[in-house]
Structures are given as C-alpha cells and as structure tokens.
Amino acid sequence: SAVISQKPSRDICQRGTSLTIQCQVDSQVTMMFWYRQQPGQSLTLIATANQGSEATYESGFVIDKFPISRPNLTFSTLTVSNMSPEDSSIYLCSAVGGGYAEAFFGQGTRLTVV
C-alpha cells in the first residue's frame, strides 16, 4: 500500500488563527483527497486536491475557508482558516493511485480550536 505521512498529528489552536496540514505520499498518486471526521461521525469529503489546478470542493465547503494546494503528484496541503471551535475535528488525507485502485489514508490530524 502507499504510505501517507500527515503532519501535524494534533494541534490545539486559538480561534481566528489558521492551521496548515501537510500530506506526503511515498509514491506518485493519481488522486488526493481531504476528509473531515467529527467526533463519533463518519468521514465527510471536503475536496479533491487537483495537481496544478484549483481543488474541487464538495457542497458546504469553500476555498476561502479550506484552501488546498497540490504542487506535485506526491504532496498536498489543507489550510483551515479563521478557525472556530466548530472546526475541531480530525482531518484526514487520502490518496489513490501509485499502482493501487484503493484509497489509503494518512494518520490524521486531530485539531482542537479553543
């Protein structure tokens, strides 16, 4: 399986600030995705990170709040902007490709906004 490194693994942030989460894959992958998982809930797709172009956002998520970059086929970042306590969640990076049809996940970032 593809190995996906995500950092930071956790952070506690002040409201109104921003946090950038990094995702590094050990091989070139076709697709990269960002998910949010709120406590006790399932995974909700935030956006598809497109290499060299703007991310494709799901309903309810906007670029101003969750800017995403993907400068190459192995790396992506998600920024959570102007944070509020409602943004407290686990954020997960996922990748598909590199010879695999299945999606694999990074370790996740547990974000707490105070």
Add this chain to the structure above:
Amino acid sequence: QKEVEQNSGPLSVPEGAIASLNCTYSDRGSQSFFWYRQYSGKSPELIMSIYSNGDKEDGRFTAQLNKASQYVSLLIRDSQPSDSATYLCAVKESGTASKLTFGTGTRLQVTL
C-alpha cells in the same frame, strides 16, 4: 444525494464467533466497494475491496456483494478481541474518479 447506510451498532459477538456487518447503497451505477477498519483514535485501514458480485475471501474476512440488491457485507470468522473496532463501508461513486462515499460505520465489540 448518494447514500451508504450501515447499522451503527454496537454489534456484540463472542470471541470465536462470526461477525456479520451489512451495508446498503443508493448509487445503482457503483462498481467498487470497500471495507475499512478504524480503531478509536486512528485513521481508516483498508481491509477488503470487492468489485464483482459474489464472495471474496481474504483470511478470516469475506466480503459479499449483490449489486442487484445494492448490498455489501463483511463476514469476520473466528472473531478476536483485536477485531473490536468501527467498520466503515465505502462506495466509489459512479462517474467519478475515485471519489468515495462512506457509511456511518458499525461498531463491533468482540467479547471474551
């Protein structure tokens, strides 16, 4: 709105028994189905993928797919306490490049 439905549980089974986890989906055009295991505080880990009707076995795990009934299941034989986790069913949306819709997950508890 494409949906994937699972019973949230908890599903409690004794050690050594067979655990049966079920999932239904609404997207009739879906062709790819996945089961992920998620331990508390950890990220999802892929257990099984299935693409054709019928059964697919891998060790103690068997995935079953019935596209006509839009139904996917996961059987875990000889359940162990280490199998206690939340199991997420995921369906690749038709017409998309690998976009997955996840169910809410079934929490499995294997008791001694």
